[in-house]
Amino acid sequence: MTPRGVKDVNLRLVRDYARRGWLGVVVLRRAYGQSDGPDPATGYKCDSSTPSFQDGMDAAADDLEATLNYVGRREDADASRMMALGVSGGGGAVVALSARNVPGLKIVVNVSGGFALLNCDKNSDRLVEAMRNYGARSRVPNLWYYAKTDSIFPEQTVAKMRAAFLEGGAYAKLVHYPKLSAAPSTDGHQLWSCLTLTGSCASAACQLGTTAK
Numbered sequence: 001m002t003p004r005g006v007k008d009v010n011l012r013l014v015r016d017y018a019r020r021g022w023l024g025v026v027v028l029r030r031a032y033g034q035s036d037g038p039d040p041a042t043g044y045k046c047d048s049s050t051p052s053f054q055d056g057m058d059a060a061a062d063d064l065e066a067t068l069n070y071v072g073r074r075e076d077a078d079a080s081r082m083m084a085l086g087v088s089g090g091g092g093a094v095v096a097l098s099a100r101n102v103p104g105l106k107i108v109v110n111v112s113g114g115f116a117l118l119n120c121d122k123n124s125d126r127l128v129e130a131m132r133n134y135g136a137r138s139r140v141p142n143l144w145y146y147a148k149t150d151s152i153f154p155e156q157t158v159a160k161m162r163a164a165f166l167e168g169g170a171y172a173k174l175v176h177y178p179k180l181s182a183a184p185s186t187d188g189h190q191l192w193s194c195l196t197l198t199g200s201c202a203s204a205a206c207q208l209g210t211t212a213k
Contacts, residue, residue: 009196023077027067029060029090046120053092053115053123054130060093061100068102085109087192088152091144095131095165098140110172111145111192114153114161124157131161136168145195147177147188 014024031039040059041051064084072079082104086094091113098108115130116123144162148155155176162174180186180194 009193013196023071023074025067025071027064027090029093030063044117046117046122049126052130053126054096054133056089056115057092057096057130060089061096064093064097065100065102068105072104079104081106083107083109085111086113087111088113088189089115092130095134095138095142098142098170099134099137101137101139105140107141107143109143109145111195112147112150112153112189113144116152124154124160127153127157128160128164132164132167135165135170135172138165138168138170142170142172144172144174145177145191146174147180147191149179149186149188150191151187152189 010026014026017024028035029039031037039056040062041056043051044053044056064086068079068082068084071077072082080103082102083106084094084097085108086092088111091110092115093113094108095110095113098105114127116127142165144158146153146155146158150158153161158174158176162172165172177188177191180188180191186194
């Protein structure tokens with residue numbers, strides 16, 4: 001998203017994986033930061049279901065799958081043991097990726113993931129529909145992290161998304177944080193920042209515990 005530096009969250013994350021023996025790769029979605037762009041799926045409207053939210057998540061999953069295939073050819077990569085982690089729109093993308101059952105993909109981690117339009121009352125229904133479709137095909141274990149105070153993906157929407165995903169036999173463990181800090185103004189959609197950065201937000205989230213399903 002920004003020029004890499006010692007304080008960059010993603011750089012610190014992949015270094016943390018490297019210290020544990022993993023090969024870490026950051027994939028920047030199209031149309032973000034200094035990516036090639038443009039976004040392959042555009043033109044979303046609240047009063048039109050075309051393109052669908054699933055179209056957008058599938059387009060991002062195309063790039064993720066291509067990345068796994070490319071990285072898997074490296075001599076220092078073990079393509080038989082791979083994981084994918086995505087945040088927000090990237091979280092929706094890794095759930096879409098899990099529905100492809102890529103050989104060697106052992107787990108996907110979805111943090112506050114999905115797709116949404118501002119001021120649109122149809123976001124929940126469209127997300128649920130997409131998750132039902134993915135769940136009918138996914139056989140890769142999913143781990144989902146959300147906060148109940150997420151303004152973009154509210155608690156009930158996430159519950160419906162997961163229920164729809166499970167209908168077809170898929171698996172998703174949901175870890176739902178009650179809130180991120182004592183400050184009421186803290187939006188739960190900032191969960192990723194709170195979990196990866198040091199400070200009051202991260203410590204408060206840990207102290208408050210979670211609801212796991």
